[in-house]
Amino acid sequence: MRVISADSGAALLNDRFDATLIVAAAAVLVDSPYRLAKKSITEPIFSRIAGSHELIVHELELCQRLLNETEADVVHLDMSFGGLPMEELSPIQLSNISGKARGYLLKILSKLRKMAADIKRAHNVEVLAVGKDSMPVRIAELTAGAYAVLYSAEKSIAEKMTVRLGLPSKCYARKVENGIVVHSLAPAEHDIAGFAVDNQQVLRKVTFSELVNPCARGFRALEFAPGSTLDESRAE
Amino acid sequence: MRVISADSGAALLNDRFDATLIVAAAAVLVDSPYRLAKKSITEPIFSRIAGSHELIVHELELCQRLLNETEADVVHLDMSFGGLPMEELSPIQLSNISGKARGYLLKILSKLRKMAADIKRAHNVEVLAVGKDSMPVRIAELTAGAYAVLYSAEKSIAEKMTVRLGLPSKCYARKVENGIVVHSLAPAEHDIAGFAVDNQQVLRKVTFSELVNPCARGFRALEFAPGSTLDESRAE
């Protein structure tokens, strides 16, 4: 079963560890044994947290772009409605969501349903609201996290400033020969990871260290400073 | 404290990774330090998911059979009611369970209470509804998972077809000299496992590979095909 999925992830953190901007979005193609992305499209987004519900529209656009490049059997969207097809999702299903979040979702629901119908027509592929139960969504999150490391490093170099990046939930970043791997630390996900290729070798132009987010258990962070370091072998 | 407990676990999965049949049931005796079963009774059940609430009656029957073979201080049943004695569980305690599940439970409640009373009378042992908090229930689940591996391998050989088995939550299977070990991957359960003895050496007659369940985070699966393999040393 070939699954296409997308997620936005990793956030810049201010001095008090509040998330300010979501850094990256990724769409991925995942196939058996469902451990890593076989193919991906990623983008730096640096999007404000406030409007983050609209990110899901962008995520579905990325899935659409990936579907134009490669075949898949199903699309998993990062919305948790028990795997219901997106086309069948009505305002009624949103009724047990709390006030504010529901307002945001209602705004984008008709757009998402239209896009899901387009995808069904063009590719004969269903868009399912699997969300937190989906491993491909998790792999998209980790892939977005890996590219967020590159984008944050670039930002640190370009703006000659220290940048603090909050990684996705329960993962850590490890520098490898040609890029960065973001490994899951969630239970039973020891072999799940996201990978970003560092073509411009930006990771050689920054120093980065790992820390724990004191205000969000299970979340780790990286701090980037311009300038190379002697020992770049581990993101610690 | 010697605890007897039971659970049903592991499920055959179809092409879309929906669970179709629950494969095995196990009753276990667990004693300090509560890491592995000291004794077990297991059965292939291949039971439909729909009627899975009745499986708990069968689980308590397995506990009863194990109590006839060995002594214990308490029975832990896989029902989560804060450790309440089964005999004291009334329809009122079920009132905050959602509609459908409550209907199923009400049907089996009087049967379970009667069985608990029988066990109390015959063995002077209390049946507690500890459920998800119970480590012996977890060990029963992993033991059922280990035997499910054997039963699935047998099915693959007998029916000359590929079989896909979804393991219990947060665990993986590892082939050892004389059987199969299903190790927990849940936090703080690194030394908890279930074990199945492969007397018929059925694992030598199948090839099996490990994959991640894409539709259920934290769940891993195995695929069995008839025919031996050269490298059988790990269930990967």
Add this chain to the structure above:
Amino acid sequence: MRVISADSGAALLNDRFDATLIVAAAAVLVDSPYRLAKKSITEPIFSRIAGSHELIVHELELCQRLLNETEADVVHLDMSFGGLPMEELSPIQLSNISGKARGYLLKILSKLRKMAADIKRAHNVEVLAVGKDSMPVRIAELTAGAYAVLYSAEKSIAEKMTVRLGLPSKCYARKVENGIVVHSLAPAEHDIAGFAVDNQQVLRKVTFSELVNPCARGFRALEFAPGSTLDESRAE
């Protein structure tokens, strides 16, 4: 960001693994990378579980004492109200807490608010109700757990009896040269730990073994008996 935090943790367990007395309280100072306490104040408390809501007042007192010794930017209290400043917490915020717990909290709320106001005035430091999201609270819990090991060993020696200690959630104890380390086993907390210095070398005067708490998944326990052992190298 220098964070001061406190927690009470680890409990004596009876033969049925019910918690009877909470053993230790700890206040800690934690700074980047937020993995271990930089400084701590700990106390044996052996407090009854029933009145455990009052422990939080004592925890804030320990934070106050630590603030008198060292500077900090913020205090994290083990109450989970989304990081709200303690001074702003009113009975209304407690309205979605269930009956009994709310009663306890209302009793201590005015006291906690007064203490938070005192801390703000004296040190210009805010007390935040971060609770379960706070890594410093977790480090305080593990530090309390490490000292609870020492206090339980002392109790076992003084009272010439076996003592069973339930460790905090998802951690294990490891004996080291000059004390005891309690390592987290929670996801993404592989480098988080609490440490207790064993000045009196009490750990040389007891034998202790590790077991799993059968009635509480994710919790491990230690059993102490007076008398030394030959192989004291690991808490297993």
